[in-house]
Amino acid sequence: MKKSLVSLLALLFVLSIAGPAFASGNPFVDVPAGHWSYAAVKKLANEGIIDGEGDGSFHGDKTLSRYEFAVMVAKAMAKSDKANAEEKALIDKLSMEYAKELDGLGIRVKALEEKAKKLELLNTVRVRYQDCTDKGVSTYDDFHINLDTTWIYHVNNNWAVTVETELQRQFKYPDTENVAGWDAQGEQINAKGNLLGGKVTLGKYQYTPGYGLVVDAKANGFAYSFGDKVKTTLTYGHLTESDYNVSSNANLPYKAAEVAVAIGETSNIKADYQIVTDKSVSGQNNKYAEIGFDTAAGNLRFEAAAAQAKVAGDSATYRSYYSKLQYKAANPSLVGSHDLFIKYHKIPTNAAANLDESENPGWASSVGKEQYSTPMNVSLLTDQGFKGIHVGFDYVPMENSKFSAWYMTGKNGTNFATDLKVIRAQMEFYF
Numbered sequence: 001m002k003k004s005l006v007s008l009l010a011l012l013f014v015l016s017i018a019g020p021a022f023a024s025g026n027p028f029v030d031v032p033a034g035h036w037s038y039a040a041v042k043k044l045a046n047e048g049i050i051d052g053e054g055d056g057s058f059h060g061d062k063t064l065s066r067y068e069f070a071v072m073v074a075k076a077m078a079k080s081d082k083a084n085a086e087e088k089a090l091i092d093k094l095s096m097e098y099a100k101e102l103d104g105l106g107i108r109v110k111a112l113e114e115k116a117k118k119l120e121l122l123n124t125v126r127v128r129y130q131d132c133t134d135k136g137v138s139t140y141d142d143f144h145i146n147l148d149t150t151w152i153y154h155v156n157n158n159w160a161v162t163v164e165t166e167l168q169r170q171f172k173y174p175d176t177e178n179v180a181g182w183d184a185q186g187e188q189i190n191a192k193g194n195l196l197g198g199k200v201t202l203g204k205y206q207y208t209p210g211y212g213l214v215v216d217a218k219a220n221g222f223a224y225s226f227g228d229k230v231k232t233t234l235t236y237g238h239l240t241e242s243d244y245n246v247s248s249n250a251n252l253p254y255k256a257a258e259v260a261v262a263i264g265e266t267s268n269i270k271a272d273y274q275i276v277t278d279k280s281v282s283g284q285n286n287k288y289a290e291i292g293f294d295t296a297a298g299n300l301r302f303e304a305a306a307a308q309a310k311v312a313g314d315s316a317t318y319r320s321y322y323s324k325l326q327y328k329a330a331n332p333s334l335v336g337s338h339d340l341f342i343k344y345h346k347i348p349t350n351a352a353a354n355l356d357e358s359e360n361p362g363w364a365s366s367v368g369k370e371q372y373s374t375p376m377n378v379s380l381l382t383d384q385g386f387k388g389i390h391v392g393f394d395y396v397p398m399e400n401s402k403f404s405a406w407y408m409t410g411k412n413g414t415n416f417a418t419d420l421k422v423i424r425a426q427m428e429f430y431f
Contacts, residue, residue, distance in 0.1 A: 031069060033063055049091070066101050070105060073095055074105060121152075122152070131424075142170075148164065148187075160191070191203060199226070204219070210258060214274055221254070229262045231261075235257070263293075269292075272289070275288075285312060288310075301326045302324070303324050319348070340392075343391075344388075345388065347385055402430075409421045
């Protein structure tokens with residue numbers, strides 16, 4: 001008896017949900033009496049926007065199908081140039097209610113199209129395998145699938161809002177990197193737009209000054225960029241403890257300035273300077289400077305950069321170096337396109353380097369990231385450093401996809417005393 005009752009209730013619940021869905025999908029189903037559409041059409045008919053029932057009136061005393069409503073809405077749309085602001089708003093509301101039926105009549109709803117144009121949805125699904133060998137022993141492997149979703153809403157011609165979030169599942173450990181279902185909620189939340197002849201960014205956003213040798217992370221604050229051939233970017237915000245990986249240094253004030261100068265059509269020079277207030281050392285500042293250049297010739301592209309760091313509480317100066325040579329460029333829209341690359345890094349202990357959280361899900365502190373990345377913090381960097389090469393390729397096997405593989409080998413740790421090898425293979429799908 002109880003089972004029968006439960007089954008009956010479940011069936012009624014499903015039908016209560018499915019009923020309206022089926023009705024809205026059939027253009028010849030009657031619109032229920034009392035629906036707001038009747039009053040709306042009657043108002044438009046009384047004001048001469050809709051012909052109504054042939055005599056210029058609409059009584060609304062009999063039910064009409066969604067198709068019949070769509071025909072009247074189409075007539076109202078044809079006379080929208082004669083409508084006032086209130087009537088146009090009513091026509092827009094009706095056109096969105098009966099958009100499917102209007103589409104069946106071959107009539108496009110401009111309001112819906114304009115709204116669709118304003119919203120961009122960018123998704124990347126990535127399947128990655130990665131293995132790291134430190135001191136000749138495998139110390140970490142990472143095998144996961146990841147969904148990165150980015151919404152960009154164009155508020156108007158000058159401003160846009162971006163929201164990015166990630167969902168990740170480990171193949172070996174399904175619950176890992178899956179707190180409350182998400183790997184990173186609010187990976188980016190920002191507004192970008194034109195202001196005072198330049199461009200401003202407010203919120204949390206991807207920030208990579210120069211060539212990413214000093215910092216490559218999500219900044220929290222604001223940035224203002226101006227200039228064309230000589231582009232200047234000023235940034236102010238705070239780094240979180242996850243950026244520094246030290247709980248005592250939460251919400252660190254961060255200031256930066258970057259200049260990029262175009263040299264001809266294919267070359268650039270970039271320089272940047274960062275100051276981080278280190279609360280753990282009596283409010284002293286950690287200071288980082290980077291300079292580099294990039295150039296292209298035919299299918300070859302080359303870039304190189306050098307950086308130095310002065311860390312609070314340490315009198316030494318730490319210098320790091322980076323270079324990259326790439327042949328061709330993989331384009332996810334072009335099947336068969338590919339590239340080959342080789343990189344070199346020398347990042348001594350206590351020198352600043354890449355800081356890309358998205359490339360470091362769950363890694364141990366002594367393990368390198370995509371380009372072997374080490375955050376800008378003296379207490380964390382005392383046991384880190386890297387010198388070595390990084391070779392790999394990208395290939396597009398099908399439209400809107402990319403396969404990547406690379407191998408990194410070098411010396412890790414203080415005085416580059418430990419062998420380190422990392423191998424990665426991944427497939428990405430874009431939609």
